[in-house]
Amino acid sequence: LASHKGTVVAITHDRYFLDNVAKSIIEVDSGDIFVVRGNYSRFLERKTERLRVQEQANDSRTAKLQAELSWIQKAKSAGRSNRARLRSYAKLLEESNAAKHADRVQGGAIEIVPGPRLGKSVLKVTGLSKSYGERLLFRDLTFDLPAGAIMGIVGPNGTGKSTLLRIISGLEDPDEGEVKLGPTTSLGYVDQSRDGLDPQKTCFQEISQGQETLAFGEKEVNMRAYVAAFNLRGTTQEKLVGKLSGGERGRVHLAKTLRGGHNLLMLDEPSNDLDVDTLRSLEDALRDFAGSAIVISHDRWFLDRVCDHTLGFESDGSVEFYVGSVSEYYSWRERRRPQRVNLAV
Known part of the structure; x- marks a missing residue:
């Protein structure tokens, strides 16, 4: 272009x-x-x-x-x-x-309700492998996510990025290997299905869960303002979840999870449903977040702003765990394998 x-x-x-x-x-x-x-x-x-x-x-x-x-x-x-x-x-x-x-x-800024203080052990993945029939997704995946780290997951479509999050959350079993959450780890997961939302509740009811305010440490935030920060304003807050657009339901799911008081967040393509201003607000919230996070996204700018660790998936089933931003990972990847020119996120 x-x-x-x-x-x-x-x-x-x-x-x-x-x-x-x-x-x-x-x-x-x-x-x-x-x-x-x-x-x-x-x-x-x-x-x-x-x-x-x-x-x-x-x-x-x-x-x-x-x-x-x-x-x-x-x-x-x-x-x-x-x-x-x-x-x-x-x-x-x-x-x-x-x-x-x-x-x-x-609108206001997105804020993440803090969870329990993380211990030394957050998430440890050892020797993980997964296939669907003859199709190999990944094999022998091993990494140890540190406390406070934000890890971006990149790679071509269909290589198992979302499957990994489902395995970590316990929704799917690996063929081999082990996933171990730390004793103080509280997991919050935003997937792309939004199956956990109640279509008969209003947008505000689904997010607020009956509360009028949210506590962020010593500060309290009005729940209406919290919901509005996700670009869910005015009459949209009174719409039934079942009548919302796909993008609106995605933002409801995100808002509901970020208010849950978790210290390990897993976000599968959160940037898909957000405009630039809301996405920038989410970036700031993640950078201020005291916990750890794992983020799948095709938005390279977003990942570079928030991630300090990278997990790179390849079409051949190999996965690289790298300490550094996504751009740093790609530079390192090209130095190791200069013949590869496909930089698809």
């Missing part, structure tokens, strides 16, 4: 793709359209500057509102009126309310 002479219009949340291929980016944000010439890195620079200017404008608008309100209050107490000043105040108030509405649309 980068060498294509024609015009290509692509809709994607894949920031790695945008950074390496796009020459212009169009963002639709709260009903407004912004166009930036350049790749994703350039877009971020321009957006950061735009938000800074917007914040300064909001501060200036607030100061003007306070000054106008003070004048109006004094004028009323003195028995005076000035229609022009009143119209000016009304206009400023309208602009301020519009700015506040835009802030509400952006």
